[in-house]
Amino acid sequence: MKIAEVVSDDATLIRREAWSSPEIYELEMKGIFRKSWLFLGHESQIPELGDFVQAYMGETPIILSRGPEGRVYANINSCSHRGLPVCRADRGNTTKFVCPYHNWNYDVTGKLVAIPQERHVESRPDKRQLGLKAVPRIDSWNGMIFGSFDPEIVSLDEYLGDQRFYLDAFFGRFPQGVEFYGAPQRWKINANWKLPMENQLGDVNHGPFLHAAVIPPEANREVFELGLSVVTEPGHGATFRLMPEDAPVENVAWGFEGMASLLGGPEIHEYLREIQAKAVERVGPLRARMKGLTYGVFPNLSFLWSNTAFKVSHPRGPGKVEYWSWSVVPADAPDEFKKILRGNHTAFFGPGGILEQEDSEAWVQQFAGASIDFMEDRPFYYGLGLDEEKPHSDMPGLVSVTANEFYARHFFKRWRSALEAVES
Amino acid sequence: MSESKGEATQVDAYDPKAVSPEFQLAVEQFYYREARILDGRRYQTWLGLCDPSIRYIMPSRTNPLVDNDERGNESMLSVERELDGLESEGTPIRNETYAYLMLRVERSFKPNSWAENPPARTRRIVGNVEILDVRDDRLSVTSAFHLHYSRPGSANFMFAGQRQDVLLRSDDGFRILDRMIVMDMADIDLPTLGLFF
Numbered sequence: 179m180k181i182a183e184v185v186s187d188d189a190t191l192i193r194r195e196a197w198s199s200p201e202i203y204e205l206e207m208k209g210i211f212r213k214s215w216l217f218l219g220h221e222s223q224i225p226e227l228g229d230f231v232q233a234y235m236g237e238t239p240i241i242l243s244r245g246p247e248g249r250v251y252a253n254i255n256s257c258s259h260r261g262l263p264v265c266r267a268d269r270g271n272t273t274k275f276v277c278p279y280h281n282w283n284y285d286v287t288g289k290l291v292a293i294p295q296e297r298h299v300e301s302r303p304d305k306r307q308l309g310l311k312a313v314p315r316i317d318s319w320n321g322m323i324f325g326s327f328d329p330e331i332v333s334l335d336e337y338l339g340d341q342r343f344y345l346d347a348f349f350g351r352f353p354q355g356v357e358f359y360g361a362p363q364r365w366k367i368n369a370n371w372k373l374p375m376e377n378q379l380g381d382v383n384h385g386p387f388l389h390a391a392v393i394p395p396e397a398n399r400e401v402f403e404l405g406l407s408v409v410t411e412p413g414h415g416a417t418f419r420l421m422p423e424d425a426p427v428e429n430v431a432w433g434f435e436g437m438a439s440l441l442g443g444p445e446i447h448e449y450l451r452e453i454q455a456k457a458v459e460r461v462g463p464l465r466a467r468m469k470g471l472t473y474g475v476f477p478n479l480s481f482l483w484s485n486t487a488f489k490v491s492h493p494r495g496p497g498k499v500e501y502w503s504w505s506v507v508p509a510d511a512p513d514e515f516k517k518i519l520r521g522n523h524t525a526f527f528g529p530g531g532i533l534e535q536e537d538s539e540a541w542v543q544q545f546a547g548a549s550i551d552f553m554e555d556r557p558f559y560y561g562l563g564l565d566e567e568k569p570h571s572d573m574p575g576l577v578s579v580t581a582n583e584f585y586a587r588h589f590f591k592r593w594r595s596a597l598e599a600v601e602s
Numbered sequence: 603m604s605e606s607k608g609e610a611t612q613v614d615a616y617d618p619k620a621v622s623p624e625f626q627l628a629v630e631q632f633y634y635r636e637a638r639i640l641d642g643r644r645y646q647t648w649l650g651l652c653d654p655s656i657r658y659i660m661p662s663r664t665n666p667l668v669d670n671d672e673r674g675n676e677s678m679l680s681v682e683r684e685l686d687g688l689e690s691e692g693t694p695i696r697n698e699t700y701a702y703l704m705l706r707v708e709r710s711f712k713p714n715s716w717a718e719n720p721p722a723r724t725r726r727i728v729g730n731v732e733i734l735d736v737r738d739d740r741l742s743v744t745s746a747f748h749l750h751y752s753r754p755g756s757a758n759f760m761f762a763g764q765r766q767d768v769l770l771r772s773d774d775g776f777r778i779l780d781r782m783i784v785m786d787m788a789d790i791d792l793p794t795l796g797l798f799f
Contacts, residue, residue, distance in 0.1 A: 270667025360691030361664045365790035391712040392705065441701065505693050517688070521697055530660060530695040530795035532706060538793070539717040542756075 189587035190561035197548035209600035211236030253288035253310035340410035340574035369541035371493035379474030380585030410575035412588035413476025436522025660696035661687035
């Protein structure tokens with residue numbers, strides 16, 4: 179099986195093995211997770227010297243930490259001696275990471291500082307060569323820290339490209355940026371990592387159907403009538419509603435959609451109105467009218483604007499994903515507002531979410547469907563809206579209605595080239 | 603462990619003067635009935651057991667760094683340190699009021715609540731019912747549960763956890779005023795935590 183046969187040239191037909199085949203999964207690890215910028219965490223999670231959080235790049239466990247002079251370090255969580263993890267806590271503040279087996283210990287930058295046994299032997303190992311393995315490239319944009327295993331990769335700025343225009347429609351709204359509010363929710367789903375990603379990359383049109391038991395029809399009408407889907411380059415995507423210029427502030431402003439802030443009382447409504455009142459000044463008239471839905475950054479980072487969560491879809495084999503989801507709040511908001519606002523995410527999404535329980539069921543069943551035998555001649559159909567996307571006079575990228583599946587076709591074209599580059 | 607303070611906490615003995623056997627029995631019977639109602643999928647009936655001002659919370663559990671100052675003390679391993687709930691930062695799994703529970707009950711009886719269609723089968727055993735405190739018409743009660751969960755076409759799952767309730771006593775029985783559910787799995791590898799626990 180050649181990758182060129184898995185995805186048709188126009189990416190309207192994609193064979194089911196793309197999700198279920200172990201061989202293709204191996205190629206994804208080499209061709210995508212070794213070659214991309216992968217999201218590690220946000221600056222707000224590690225503000226002080228010695229702060230750390232755990233992260234993953236694909237299946238590789240990472241310690242993200244704050245070293246001297248405010249520098250950020252990303253090291254692989256595995257001792258150079260026998261490979262045990264040197265960090266077992268999800269997060270915290272420390273001066274050193276100690277391997278439990280023989281107590282080799284490392285400072286927060288990943289440097290090996292002590293081998294307790296070496297004083298009993300004559301030869302001294304060169305500790306400079308035996309630090310934790312550092313992630314070769316780290317870079318950040320707007321507080322978002324990414325790492326890459328590819329030393330030759332383009333800069334993060336170039337990688338994100340015009341997707342920054344849409345991400346900034348969110349980040350730029352808040353005078354002191356955003357904060358990732360504590361630890362993420364993390365849970366496992368018996369699904370392939372690409373489906374949660376596709377779901378947030380542009381697939382807002384499952385909402386009225388899969389979620390009809392919960393989402394009211396008015397909310398869906400707004401998506402149909404005002405919704406736009408954008409692909410700045412293959413693999414990245416953004417969906418939002420471009421609200422009319424005369425729309426009431428509560429219909430446009432970030433935060434009003436969530437049930438927690440709706441029920442949160444007049445003070446929080448006033449706070450949300452104030453953010454929107456400055457939006458034109460901060461992000462310009464066009465982006466001030468953007469009422470975001472979902473975003474995706476290749477290969478596995480998602481942003482759910484309406485319920486304000488950043489999510490990473492960590493692969494764990496073809497049929498398993500470990501999903502991480504952070505509540506994101508404005509950094510300048512008073513603590514009691516942050517606690518209210520996080521509820522917009524946690525009540526509806528996550529492992530106990532009213533909405534997300536339907537999503538994870540769909541993703542599990544898609545993997546079952548992708549694993550059925552004797553279906554080589556029945557690839558999945560990705561052809562809705564073929565070639566209907568067009569450039570837009572006021573915003574970057576190709577733009578279309580949200581029912582157009584071009585976001586997924588573009589993703590799989592990039593996926594196909596990335597896998598072809600490493601297939602033998 | 604010279605620096606160990608070795609602090610242990612007092613365990614209160616059961617005091618039949620504070621909580622009579624009859625009262626203990628009445629509270630236990632309330633929980634057994636609640637379990638039967640939930641396993642019978644009578645969620646609308648169950649909502650009637652909740653006070654309209656209910657807080658229904660399920661904290662997340664994290665793996666925090668051991669606090670070196672707590673070495674040698676029971677507090678080093680306290681469950682509370684692991685919880686991201688209402689007062690801490692982080693992402694509680696559930697943080698709901700009566701309105702959210704109503705929404706969940708409503709959803710349950712729509713045929714397009716696909717995660718539960720066909721419906722899952724549950725059976726829960728509630729035990730270790732302890733009345734910790736009684737003040738006027740309010741009781742603090744903890745209980746433990748094992749919940750067997752079976753979704754069609756999927757494996758069977760076992761949930762285990764603790765409930766920390768505040769019950770309100772009224773003329774016609776008890777109402778749930780507060781419920782905090784502490785789940786006991788380290789990694790969440792289950793179809794959903796969106797059930798009524």
